[in-house]
Amino acid sequence: MEKSMRDAFGEAMLELAEKNERVFGLTADLSSSVRLEAFGEKFTNRFFNVGVAEANLIGVSVGLALEGFIPFAASFAVFLPGRCFDQIRVSVCQNKANVKLVGSHAGLSNYGDGATAQSVCDLALMRALPEMKIICPADANQVKKAVFAAAKIEGPVYLRLSRAETPVFTNEKDLFSFGKAEVLRKGKKLTIISCGSLVYNCLKVGEQLDAEVINLHTLKPFDRETILNSAKKTGKVLSVEEHSIFGGLGSAVAEALAQDPVPLKMMGIADSFGQSARSYSELLERYGLTSEDIAREAKSL
Amino acid sequence: MVPLTLPELEKTALKIRRHVIEMIHAAGSGHPGGSLSATDILVSLYFGNILKFDHRNPKAEKRDRFILSYGHVAPAYYAVLAEMGVFNEDLLLNLRSLDSSLQGHPSKVHADFVETSTGSLGQGLSVGAGMALALKSKKAKEKVVVLSSDGEQNEGSHWEAVMFAGHHSLGNLNLIIDQNCMQVGGMTTEVLNLEPLAEKYHASGWDVYQTDGHDFRRLLTSLSNFNNKGNKPRVVIARTIRGKGVSFMEGNEKYHACTLSEEECKRALNELVKG
Ligand SMILES: Cc1ncc(C[n+]2csc(CCOP(=O)(O)OP(=O)(O)O)c2C)c(N)n1
Numbered sequence: 048m049e050k051s052m053r054d055a056f057g058e059a060m061l062e063l064a065e066k067n068e069r070v071f072g073l074t075a076d077l078s079s080s081v082r083l084e085a086f087g088e089k090f091t092n093r094f095f096n097v098g099v100a101e102a103n104l105i106g107v108s109v110g111l112a113l114e115g116f117i118p119f120a121a122s123f124a125v126f127l128p129g130r131c132f133d134q135i136r137v138s139v140c141q142n143k144a145n146v147k148l149v150g151s152h153a154g155l156s157n158y159g160d161g162a163t164a165q166s167v168c169d170l171a172l173m174r175a176l177p178e179m180k181i182i183c184p185a186d187a188n189q190v191k192k193a194v195f196a197a198a199k200i201e202g203p204v205y206l207r208l209s210r211a212e213t214p215v216f217t218n219e220k221d222l223f224s225f226g227k228a229e230v231l232r233k234g235k236k237l238t239i240i241s242c243g244s245l246v247y248n249c250l251k252v253g254e255q256l257d258a259e260v261i262n263l264h265t266l267k268p269f270d271r272e273t274i275l276n277s278a279k280k281t282g283k284v285l286s287v288e289e290h291s292i293f294g295g296l297g298s299a300v301a302e303a304l305a306q307d308p309v310p311l312k313m314m315g316i317a318d319s320f321g322q323s324a325r326s327y328s329e330l331l332e333r334y335g336l337t338s339e340d341i342a343r344e345a346k347s348l
Numbered sequence: 349m350v351p352l353t354l355p356e357l358e359k360t361a362l363k364i365r366r367h368v369i370e371m372i373h374a375a376g377s378g379h380p381g382g383s384l385s386a387t388d389i390l391v392s393l394y395f396g397n398i399l400k401f402d403h404r405n406p407k408a409e410k411r412d413r414f415i416l417s418y419g420h421v422a423p424a425y426y427a428v429l430a431e432m433g434v435f436n437e438d439l440l441l442n443l444r445s446l447d448s449s450l451q452g453h454p455s456k457v458h459a460d461f462v463e464t465s466t467g468s469l470g471q472g473l474s475v476g477a478g479m480a481l482a483l484k485s486k487k488a489k490e491k492v493v494v495l496s497s498d499g500e501q502n503e504g505s506h507w508e509a510v511m512f513a514g515h516h517s518l519g520n521l522n523l524i525i526d527q528n529c530m531q532v533g534g535m536t537t538e539v540l541n542l543e544p545l546a547e548k549y550h551a552s553g554w555d556v557y558q559t560d561g562h563d564f565r566r567l568l569t570s571l572s573n574f575n576n577k578g579n580k581p582r583v584v585i586a587r588t589i590r591g592k593g594v595s596f597m598e599g600n601e602k603y604h605a606c607t608l609s610e611e612e613c614k615r616a617l618n619e620l621v622k623g
Contacts, residue, residue: 076499076532076539096533098502098540099469126468159377159444161452163419163467323444323452325376333446 048215052208052244053151055187057082059194060119064090067198071111071118073097075104080210081121081151101126105134105146112144117198123157124150124166124207132172139203140178147197148173148205154243154289155321155330156210165321171294173205174267181266182225183207183296185246186215189264192223200225209289211327213244217262228270230277234259237283237348239341240274242266242296245287248338256345258285263296271303278309283348287314287341289331312348314341351397357564360431361391365593366620367427367440373613375444378452381603382497383424385528385588388562389495390428393524396564398571399493403433406461412490413479415463417472418497418526419453420605426450434461470503472496473523477513480521483576491520491576499531501542514553517579523554524571525583526561528590532604549583561586594619 064070064086072086076099087094097104101122108118120127127150128135139146150169157164173179180200184190190208197204228240231250238259241249246262253260259277263270278284284304286297297313304311316334324330331337352360364387372378393399393414400412406429416425423443430437435449442448449459453467464475476494483490500506513521525545533539542548546556559570570584590604591597594616608616 074533076502078533080532096539098533099499099531100502100504100540102504130468159375159452160420160467161444162455162457163453163465320457322446322455322458323448324446325444329446 049212050187050215051210051212052184052187052190053080053082053210055190056121056149056151056194056208057085059191060086061089063194063198064093067117069115069117070198071095071116073104073108073118073120075099075101075122075126077122080123081149083121101130102134105131106138108146109138109142109144112146113142117145117147119147119149121149121151123164124153124169125164128169128172128205129166136176140176143178143202145201146203148203149208150205151208152210153207154209155334156327158324158327158330161323162320167289167291167316167321168294169207170266170290170296171298174294174299178203179267180204181207182264183242183266184264185243185262186213186217188215188217188219189223193264196223196225207243209244211244214247216247216250226265226268226270228273229262229264230259230273231262232258232260235281237285237345238277238281239285239287239345240296240300241287243289245289245336248341249287251338252342252345255342258345266296266299269299269303274300274303275307278304279307282309284309284311285314285341285345285348286311287336289316289336291316291318293318310348312344314344349397352395354564357391357395360395361388362620364391364424364427364431366617367430368423369594369608369613369616369620371423371427371440371443373608373610374441377444377605377607378423379420379605380597380608381530381590381600382418382421382526382528384592384594384597385561385590386421386495386526387424387592388564388567389524389526389586390424392564392567392571393493394428394432396568396571398568398574400490401432406434410490413463413476413492415466415472415476415492415494416454417466417494418469418500419466422450422452422454425454429461469500470505473506473509473513477509477518477521480513480518481516483520484518489576491522491574493522493524493574495524495526498525498527498529498536498542501525501545502531502540510549510552510554513581517553518581519578520576521581522574523581523583525585526588527585528588530590530599530601530604534601546585553580555580555582557582557584559584559586561588562592
């Protein structure tokens with residue numbers, strides 16, 4: 048089955064708000080795109096479309112949070128965090144405000160709109176912020192759990208979602224352990240670490256090559272122990288992400304491995320902006336992130 | 349170029365609208381609603397000789413600078429440029445394809461004819477203000493024209509530029525607002541009320557003109573106020589209809605951003621015939 052993370056997000060928000068009266072949903076004129084329309088119809092007093100005004104979206108969310116509510120502010124990841132970084136840095140993080148930032152259409156998944164809508168730097172921005180926690184779920188099932196986990200965490204969380212319809216492969220019943228790297232598959236030849244919708248491709252490749260596959264759904268805090276243990280065991284690491292190779296998951300892994308060296312190859316978007324294409328897969332091919340690319344790099348390590 | 353007559357402008361606009369439909373159909377996604385509401389404005393700017401622009405040399409030093417600030421209506425802009433002869437019409441169906449110069453939103457990474465990348469709302473007027481400052485300090489005679497939307501008026505950064513332009517007396521900066529009264533979340537009055545919009549510009553030191561964005565005679569009369577002189581920036585607020593020209597798209601929320609099926613494409617083209 049394939050399902051978009053944004054659809055799972057919309058459904059999870061309905062359920063969460065039903066159970067928790069403190070939950071608000073806010074957007075900057077993208078309620079249909081981030082699937083908050085049903086939420087807005089059902090919880091009319093807890094939904095706000097602030098207009099195309101991302102900076103204000105953050106400020107308003109912070110105000111709500113400081114008064115005890117749990118606002119989920121959602122937009123495209125290029126605009127949130129991209130458009131309002133300083134508001135997040137100061138008003139969200141310095142206040143330790145209980146704001147949940149939801150960046151949808153992350154990576155290349157907004158394939159048609161092109162570079163201005165493709166978010167390949169958001170993890171770098173969010174990783175650099177003190178107090179920020181980052182969750183990057185691997186499929187629709189995990190999104191739902193991540194939404195509930197985010198609501199439980201006291202303080203800022205950035206939730207990164209894809210627009211694409213991607214395989215649902217994690218078990219609905221499995222526990223989601225925030226902060227813990229998830230070893231999806233034990234293996235001997237190398238360790239493949241990824242987050243988001245590319246985890247599925249990595250898992251397929253891992254099965255072919257007897258690789259250990261880790262779903263690093265929580266990028267921050269970083270589960271150093273699990274990563275280092277696996278790296279030492281297999282002796283080789285491949286990081287795969289739909290993000291710039293600067294500042295994202297690969298960088299986080301490299302920072303850890305630099306102090307405890309194990310050969311690492313980083314796969315991601317090589318210092319470029321993205322562009323329009325007629326399909327998502329066309330872009331993954333162009334930027335070298337298909338299963339075949341992953342298998343090739345894994346073998347060459 | 350000799351400006352086109354009113355019937356010729358109508359005919360050109362019809363052709364542009366047909367292109368818009370065909371392009372978005374071919375690309376598999378795009379923003380037909382805004383592209384159709386912007387069409388007559390873009391046609392007036394280029395074919396009504398409002399912009400000083402040489403299609404053989406789109407980057408000539410002595411050109412008026414044009415910024416499509418709400419980049420999502422790129423299909424209409426590209427179609428007008430093709431019709432002007434900047435590039436071959438055949439290219440239009442490459443909209444949104446890999447490596448195309450016709451990206452989903454105007455991209456300077458991919459196309460030289462673009463003055464500045466747009467698609468992230470609320471940046472165009474600031475860049476336009478900077479260009480206007482630069483042209484003034486170079487004592488250049490050219491003017492800057494920025495085309496914006498009503499949804500884009502929500503962005504705080506846009507208003508930073510509005511105040512800046514008024515404060516610095518940028519008489520060479522000209523703005524058009526495609527006021528189709530709709531944005532993604534519905535009617536602008538329901539999402540975030542902008543009114544009284546004209547008064548806000550007035551209060552920031554701008555000259556304001558209001559017009560019908562689909563009536564070429566009135567549109568050209570308003571746009572002919574655009575120049576590079578004086579000490580006040582000016583704005584033309586053009587009332588438009590989202591999806592203009594295709595009955596089932598007019599005022600219909602569904603056609604902000606969407607795919608266009610074969611059937612929708614055919615129906616739309618059937619309506620876009622008279623000239
Ligand atoms: C900074 C930013 N935030 C959000 C968006 C997503 N978005 C694209 S169009 C749009 C609003 C559309 O309003 P308007 O420009 O008036 O639409 P029109 O009817 O003219 O097409 C939004 C919110 C964006 N492009 N840029």
